Amino acid sequence: MAKIKHMKPLVLDVDGTFLRTDILFECFWAALGKDPIRTLRVSVSNLNAPARLKAELAEISSLRTDLLPVETEVVKLSTDAKADGREVILASASHHPLVVQLAKDHDLSERIFASDGRTNLKGAHKADVLVEAFGEAGFDYAGNASVDRAVWAKADHAIVVRDTASARQIEARGQPLTQVKGGWRLADVLRSFRPHQWVKNVLLLLPMIAAHAFDAGTIFAAFMGIIAFSAAASSIYLVNDLLDLEADRLHATKHKRPFASGAVPIPIGMLCFVLLAAIALGVASSLSWAFLGVVAFYMALSLAYSLKLKRMRWVDIAVLASLYTLRVVAGAAATGIYISGYLLVFIFPVFLALGCVKRLTELTLATTDERLPGRGYGRADRPDLLNVAGLGVVAALVAFFLYSFTEQAIGLYKTRWLIWVAEIPLAWWLIRMVSLGWHGKQDYDPIVFAMKDKRGIGLILMTLAIMFYAAGLWQTWFSAL
Structure with missing residues (x-):
């Protein structure tokens, strides 16, 4: 990257240039998390007034500019320019007070050019303002989009961040040019879907396993349900990450997430949300109306959790348990299998306990005594x-025991007393999960941890093996060989 050796001021665009993110979208999602109704009303009413929209969203959001991810190569350019005694100035279409604060955060010039609530400082208008301040070719300018071509045309040296088409155009007219390459990667987009979390959707198989319905049609329906639920869950993970940008940036490990780190632009995440939601609802509708209803309710409850409920102490754990329980209901709806009320009464306290384990783990691994960001x-x-968590474990084991006396259990299990034996490894697994959470010896997500924990998997398989034997399934399967 060529070093610029004259003393003209270096003017930096902010969104997508100095920052790896866009302040308007940052404000929208931060505001949506604080006051969803007002944010949506402001956004709709000011669609044709971008300067006013930015001002009102900035007021609602109270954005922390010091946490926003920066473009390291552009920061290096600005550092080198300051070392040479040059003035480094931010010129942005973002709202003026936020740009002023961003300049203070990074020790840049107090001279700022930005939108003021009435005028949107962008494109040709930004070019006119800069020419008025410094004269034509009296400044160098760094930008990242085709809208910056009007400004580059008036600058002495053009610094182009990722916009290859504009760089070629500038190079063709012989203007001095510095290119900063980069951009988002598909791998980071896929990482934002949290595919490792899809393992949770094996819970949709539970009704099929409990009913011992292993025919091809049921298995196919269950796996189609898993695909729909995985898309639905990923769509909500995207929303959750966009709402949690500030909290994630303050977190010891979550600051590396694609949107928090600026690896993936926020608009890409918004587009992926729409696509994944469409896939989820489309696949769900192809299975049954009942399953579509469960998926839609799951998405609505998950959105409510992301917007508000996860910030309410104790309520958040109950909602988490409900979301996991809905996966079991979804499995029944996708396959058309009847599930006993005792199964749901067993499942809910299990996940209530695991929700507590999730918070216990976070608190145990926290490096300070402060409350968890965004959780309370x-x-x-x-x-x-x-x-x-202990009450959840006891309630689950009692429900499991009472299930053994139901007509469904009597019909399915030939050796019913073995159901009580199966409760031993199940209890061991639950108590072990709570203990590991208390001592901070597991992942931040207990379900993901459970799917990787060899000893825990062994206990679950032991439980299933005993129950299959009690039902006579082993005898049936092996006699057919």
């Missing part, structure tokens, strides 16, 4: 979380 729990809540 502190280390003082650990004993209460442990107690609720």
Whole structure:
């Protein structure tokens, strides 16, 4: 990258140039998390007034500019320019107070050019303002989009961030040019879908396993349901990450997530949300109206959780347990299998306990005594979380025991007392999960941890093996060989 050696000011665009993100979209999602109704009303009413839209969203969002991810090569250019004694100025279509604060955060010039709530400083208008301040060819300019071509045309040296088409055009007219390459990668987009979380959707197989319905049609319907639920879950993970940008940037590990780090632009995430939601609802409608209803309700509840409920202590854990339980209901709806009420009464407290384990793990691994960002729990809540987790374990085991006396259990299991034996490894697994969470010895997500935990998997397989034997399935399968 060629070093610029004259003393003209270096003017930097902000969105997509100095920053790896866009302040307008940052404000929208931060505001949506604080006041969804007002944010949507402001956004719709000011679609044709971008300067006013930016001002109102900035007011709602209270955005922390010091946390916004920067483009390292552009920051290096600005650092080198300052070392040479040059003035480094931000010129942006973003709202003026936010640009001023961003300049302070990075020790840049106090002279700022930005939108003021009435005028949107973009394209030709930005070019006119800069020419008025410095004269034609009196400044160098760094930008990242075709709208910046009007400004590059008036600059002495053009610094182009990722916009290859504009760079070729500038190079063709012989203007001095510096290119900063990069951009988002498909791998990072796929990472934002959290595919490792899809393993949770094996819960849709539980009704099929509980009913011992292993015919090809049922298996196909269950796996189609898993595809729909995986797309639905990923669409909500995208929304959750966009709403949690500030909290993630303050987190020890979550700051590396694609949107928090700026690896993937926010508009790409919004587009992927629409596509994944369409896939989820489309596949669901092809199975049954009942399954479509469950998927739609799951997405609505997940959105409510992301927008508000996850910030409500204790309510968040109950909603998490409900979302996991809905996966079991979805499995029944996708396959048309009847599920016993006892199964749901068993499943909910299991996931209530695991929801507490999730928070226990986060608090145990936290490096300070401050409350978890965006969650409201502190280390003082650990004993209460442990107690609720313990109650969940007891309630689940009692429900499992009572199920053994139902007509469905009597019909399915020839050796019914073995159901009680199967409760031993199940209890061991649940108590072990709570203990590991208390001591901070597992992943931030207990379900993902459970799918990788060899000892825990062994206990679950032991439980299933005993229950299959009690049902006479082993005898049936092996006698057919």
